[in-house]
Amino acid sequence: xxxxxxxxxxxxxxxxxxxxxxxxxxxxxxxGGTICLIGQAVTELYRYMGADKTSAAAWCSVTLIAASxxxxxxxxxxxxxxxxxxxxxxxITGFANAVAAPAIEYKTEGFVTGVGTKIFTIAGxxxxxxxxxxxxxxxLYRLLG
Numbered sequence: 001x002x003x004x005x006x007x008x009x010x011x012x013x014x015x016x017x018x019x020x021x022x023x024x025x026x027x028x029x030x031x032g033g034t035i036c037l038i039g040q041a042v043t044e045l046y047r048y049m050g051a052d053k054t055s056a057a058a059w060c061s062v063t064l065i066a067a068s069x070x071x072x073x074x075x076x077x078x079x080x081x082x083x084x085x086x087x088x089x090x091x092i093t094g095f096a097n098a099v100a101a102p103a104i105e106y107k108t109e110g111f112v113t114g115v116g117t118k119i120f121t122i123a124g125x126x127x128x129x130x131x132x133x134x135x136x137x138x139x140l141y142r143l144l145g
Contacts, residue, residue: 024085031084035093039064061092068096073104098122 003011042063046056071077077097081088088094102121106114120127 027083028085028087030087031080032087032090035064035088039092064093065096068093069100072097072100077101095122095126 039060043056043060046059047053051059068077071080077088077093078101081094081097088097099119099122102118103115106118108114
């Protein structure tokens with residue numbers, strides 16, 4: 001099929017729907033804020049139970065990651081993300097979902113070639129660049145500090 005640039009632009013315009021960016025931004029803000037509010041409540045609960053500030057924050061992260069993985073496995077996180085958009089990506093729960101979803105999707109291929117391989121499609125680059133950044137900043141801190 002050979003079409004001109006003008007025809008292509010017209011087809012693209014017809015196929016594209018209008019973006020409701022204001023509504024989407026408000027939904028993302030509300031969902032992301034709610035996740036963070038839940039995280040703060042969980043942290044305060046751990047503090048109330050006697051944990052120090054650092055331990056409570058660590059246990060909160062573990063709790064949010066576990067909740068995200070469970071919601072992903074049950075198919076609920078995707079529904080939340082559909083409405084919440086970027087609001088579900090920013091907190092730690094978004095990363096946990098991004099790691100768990102491919103692993104769950106490819107579990108039928110086995111633990112090594114399915115789960116073991118696909119779990120690192122998202123986590124691998126994050127671990128690599130996080131480690132590299134840590135080494136670089138560690139060296140800079142040592143040299144300049």
